[in-house]
Amino acid sequence: MSERWIADRMHNIDASGIRKVFDLAAKMTDPINLSIGQPHFDTPDEIKESLFEAVREGKNAYSQSQGIAPLREKMEARVTAEYGHADRQLFVTSGTSGALMLTLSALVNPGDEVIVFDPYFVMYKHLVAMSGGKVVLIDTYPDFKIDVEKVRNAITDRTKLILFNSPSNPTGTVASAEEMKALAELAKEKDVALLSDEIYRSFCYDGDFVSPAKWNEDTIVIDGFSKSHSMTGWRLGVVHGPAHVMQQMIKLQQFTFVCAPHPMQWAALTAADYDISGRVDEYREKRNFMVRELSDDYEIAGANGAFYLFVKAPWGTATEFVKTAIDHNLLVIPGNVFSDQDTHFRISYAAEHETLVRGVEVLKKIAKGPAS
Numbered sequence: 001m002s003e004r005w006i007a008d009r010m011h012n013i014d015a016s017g018i019r020k021v022f023d024l025a026a027k028m029t030d031p032i033n034l035s036i037g038q039p040h041f042d043t044p045d046e047i048k049e050s051l052f053e054a055v056r057e058g059k060n061a062y063s064q065s066q067g068i069a070p071l072r073e074k075m076e077a078r079v080t081a082e083y084g085h086a087d088r089q090l091f092v093t094s095g096t097s098g099a100l101m102l103t104l105s106a107l108v109n110p111g112d113e114v115i116v117f118d119p120y121f122v123m124y125k126h127l128v129a130m131s132g133g134k135v136v137l138i139d140t141y142p143d144f145k146i147d148v149e150k151v152r153n154a155i156t157d158r159t160k161l162i163l164f165n166s167p168s169n170p171t172g173t174v175a176s177a178e179e180m181k182a183l184a185e186l187a188k189e190k191d192v193a194l195l196s197d198e199i200y201r202s203f204c205y206d207g208d209f210v211s212p213a214k215w216n217e218d219t220i221v222i223d224g225f226s227k228s229h230s231m232t233g234w235r236l237g238v239v240h241g242p243a244h245v246m247q248q249m250i251k252l253q254q255f256t257f258v259c260a261p262h263p264m265q266w267a268a269l270t271a272a273d274y275d276i277s278g279r280v281d282e283y284r285e286k287r288n289f290m291v292r293e294l295s296d297d298y299e300i301a302g303a304n305g306a307f308y309l310f311v312k313a314p315w316g317t318a319t320e321f322v323k324t325a326i327d328h329n330l331l332v333i334p335g336n337v338f339s340d341q342d343t344h345f346r347i348s349y350a351a352e353h354e355t356l357v358r359g360v361e362v363l364k365k366i367a368k369g370p371a372s
Contacts, residue, residue, distance in 0.1 A: 012129045028329065032358045033351065035331040037169060039230040039307070040350045041279065047229060047271045054266035063262040065254045067092025067238075071265050074272055079240050085217045090240035091250055092265055094257040096199045099222045099239040100127055102249040102256070103195055104161075108133040112160035115151060119144070119310060119339040121169050121197070133160070137340060144173040144302045144310070148182040152190075161193040164212070167200040167305025170338045170346040172287075174305035177210045184216035193245075194219045199237075200306040202228040202276060205284040207304075218242050227306075228279075229271045234264045283307050286349040286356060293360045297367035307350040310335065314367050317342045324370045330362040 066072065076090045093099040100123065108114060110132030116124050118137040128135050136159070138150050151162065164183065166175040175183075187194035194212055196219055201209045213219035224237030237260070239249065253259070291303055299312040313321040313335075322334040322345050335344035349356055 009130055009132075013126045028331075030329070032330045032355060032362060034347045034349065034355070034359045035333050036348055036350065037308070038232045038350060039227060039279070040352060041230050043230050043234075044271075044274055047231070047267050047274060050270040051263055051267035054263040059263050059266055061262060063092075063259045063265060065091075065259050066250050067260055068262070068265045071268055071272070074269060075238055076240075079221075082211075083213055083217070085213075087217070087243050088240055089243040089246040090238055091246060091253075092260045092268075093222075093224075093237040093239055093253065094260050095226065095235040096197065096222050096224045096237040097123060098235070098253075098257050098260075099224075099237045100124075100195075100197070101130075102252050103220055103222070103239065104128060104131040104133065105256075106245065106248045106252055107193055108160055111158060113156060113158045114160060115154055115162045115192075117146065117164060118341070119168075119170050119335065119344070120163075121165055122337055124163055124165075128163075134158075140171075141341065141343075142299075142301060142312075144168065144171040146175060146179040146183055148179070148186055151183065152186060155186075155190050155192060159190070159192050161195055162187055163195045163197070165197040165200075167203055167209075168302065168308075169200065169306055170308050170333070170335070171302040171310040172304065172306045172308040173302030174204050174207070174209070180210050180212045181215045184212035184214070184219060187212075188216045188218065195222070196220065197222045199224055199227050203280060203283055203307060204305045205280075205287055209305075220245060225268055225271045228276050229274060231264075231271065234261065234267075236260055236264045236268055283350070286351075286353070289353075290347065290349045290356060290360070294363060297364060307348055309347040309349065310338075310344050311347060312344050315369055318345045320370070321345060321366075324366050325362065328362045328366060330359055 071092060072090060079090055104127050108131040112133045113136045114128045114133045115136050117140050125135050136154050138154060194216055196212050198221055213221050220241035222239050226232040290309055291300060298314060300309055303309050318335045319342055322332055325332055333346040336342040
């Protein structure tokens with residue numbers, strides 16, 4: 001094999017820092033794992049039974065590229081009721097990651113600029129690079145709020161798209177209605193595409209979720225069932241936006257993912273009607289516990305949605321701090337996985353309460369320094 005076989009684009013993509021921690025966890029004995037970005041509970045039995053039924057009934061072949069009609073119609077009805085946009089179309093994707101890849105591939109030309117907010121979900125930077133785009137980062141430290149004037153100043157003739165995530169992974173920040181409205185109106189004013197990743201929209205603890213699509217009918221919205229219904233391995237998402245953009249993305253899906261996993265789509269009909277409010281309440285209590293226990297020793301901003309805390313390292317770099325945490329059998333993610341800065345670390349509180357208690361004990365122990 002020759003090194004020249006490897007495409008140039010691959011040299012701009014690093015192996016996921018999160019996956020490296022997953023590999024490390026597999027080698028450790030009883031680690032305190034607060035690194036995993038997925039719910040700690042299993043997929044509800046009713047949804048699993050719907051999947052089993054679909055498989056038994058032979059719904060195992062390809063579906064239409066845009067997804068099965070009953071699921072599309074159910075989800076489209078909800079989107080129409082929420083936004084009332086006459087030109088908005090929805091289709092089913094292979095997870096939200098698939099929707100992200102399709103959107104960027106359909107819209108971004110080589111050399112186009114894509115505005116991303118720092119800290120960002122780890123995948124964003126690499127998917128933009130794969131599409132040939134250039135990431136333009138907007139610094140949101142220390143409070144992780146959107147400064148729309150920073151965005152305005154970053155827009156150039158090459159700006160094609162603004163990529164945004166609320167509630168945020170990794171910060172847990174939920175953008176305010178004022179921030180959303182200002183961002184939506186700026187994108188519309190500048191004729192820049194706005195892509196809103198809303199996979200954590202169900203997990204808002206201190207107020208209602210608001211989408212920028214409320215103020216900008218051309219907003220492209222990505223959503224799914226992975227986080228809300230603990231279906232991360234099912235690879236099932238939805239995307240909706242202007243019909244002419246969705247048609248281009250469906251065309252691309254035909255030659256890439258082909259379709260979302262067919263039997264899972266039938267199970268999603270059950271998921272769409274499944275009440276997860278109890279789980280949201282449970283995660284609100286987990287958030288409250290972690291913030292209450294850690295606030296005396298750590299600086300925490302955001303933390304009003306998703307299931308993450310993005311905590312400032314109390315000494316050293318975040319990488320140095322996380323190394324000490326690992327030495328104490330605690331797994332958290334260094335912030336430079338999600339950022340150009342190495343000052344914070346991510347905690348996932350999607351874990352059993354006993355695991356959170358153990359994690360808090362270690363974090364309190366090492367808050368003053370590596371020799372604590």
